Structure formats: C-alpha cells, structure tokens
Amino acid sequence: MKEKELRRSLAVFSIGTVMKLTDLSARQVRYYEERDLITPQRTDTNRRMYSLNDVDRLLDIKDYIAEGWTVQAIYNHYKKPKEEHEHKPLTDDDVRRILYNEILNQGGFVQPDESGYSGQHH
DNA sequence: TTTCTCACA
DNA sequence: TGTGAGCA
Known part of the structure; x- marks a missing residue:
C-alpha cells in the first residue's frame, strides 16, 4: 500500500x-x-x-x-539513520553512535560527520 | 496578492 | 532571523 x-x-x-x-x-x-x-x-x-x-x-x-537543537544536528538526525527515529528497533550501538554524533554537533565544535563514522567510539 | 531572491541604516 | 526592495 x-x-x-x-x-x-x-x-x-x-x-x-x-x-x-x-x-x-x-x-x-x-x-x-x-x-x-x-x-x-x-x-x-x-x-x-x-x-x-x-x-x-x-x-x-x-x-x-x-x-535547542542546532540546524546541523537536525540535519544529521535526518541524514544518518535509515530507520529514522522513534518506533523502530535500533541496536544499542546505533543509539550510541547517533547520540554521540548529535551531541558533538550540538556543541558546534565538530564538523558534520561526513566520513560516515568509520570507527568506534567509547 | 503572494512569493522570490538578495542584501543590510 | 527580521525586513524592505524590486520582480514575476
């Protein structure tokens, strides 16, 4: 449908x-x-x-x-995750990755992650 | 009348 | 972001 x-x-x-x-x-x-x-x-x-x-x-x-979100952060919010927001099953790692990214951009000290996020962040 | 782009006493 | 100019 x-x-x-x-x-x-x-x-x-x-x-x-x-x-x-x-x-x-x-x-x-x-x-x-x-x-x-x-x-x-x-x-x-x-x-x-x-x-x-x-x-x-x-x-x-x-x-x-x-x-209080930055336009940049919102941009990444829509760009990155294929499964969008709420109601969809995201793995813990997905959540951590997305959050990490948005928080960084929130500060405005980092460039929008264009590298696509190759590595792991802990 | 509404929307568009551009520019900033 | 607002606002005004000059068009379409």
Whole structure:
C-alpha cells in the first residue's frame, strides 16, 4: 500500500499555507530548505510547493529547534539513520553512535560527520 | 496578492 | 532571523 506515501509526498501547499500550518515564518521555512532539512518542489514559476511530509517534518524541526537543537544536528538526525527515529528497533550501538554524533554537533565544535563514522567510539 | 531572491541604516 | 526592495 504505497499510495498513502505517494499522496503524502505530493507537493500541494504554498509557503503561505505552510506558514499557517507550522507557525513558522517564511524566512525560517526557506532557511531550513537552504540547510537541506526539507526539499520542497518548485512550480514552473519558481514557487515552492510543500507536501504533507514536508509540513510534518517542519513541525518536527520546529520542536527540535525549540529544544535547542542546532540546524546541523537536525540535519544529521535526518541524514544518518535509515530507520529514522522513534518506533523502530535500533541496536544499542546505533543509539550510541547517533547520540554521540548529535551531541558533538550540538556543541558546534565538530564538523558534520561526513566520513560516515568509520570507527568506534567509547 | 503572494512569493522570490538578495542584501543590510 | 527580521525586513524592505524590486520582480514575476
């Protein structure tokens, strides 16, 4: 049943609608796009169009920001784990790795782990 | 009217 | 991040 997923990915909201739905400023929404936290589509006239998934993610991002997360940390949060967040089985090592990474980036002293994390950290 | 990009008394 | 300019 992949139809739902498809519909959730349909870009149907204008930035104005997204602003109301997320209570974020257009500036913020565009900024998060610039940081690759979301990737809305564009119309033939260069207008941004957001999907249900985009709005959903924006809502999450809003919470993370409120909790003090760095855009960089959030970026890695979405980039790294394939099994995403909550409800999925993660091994202890996965959790430790993800946490380690996010905590480091949180401080802003480390570059976003692009090496993909080759080694172990204890 | 709304959104876009760019730039900052 | 906000805000205003000048377009589309």
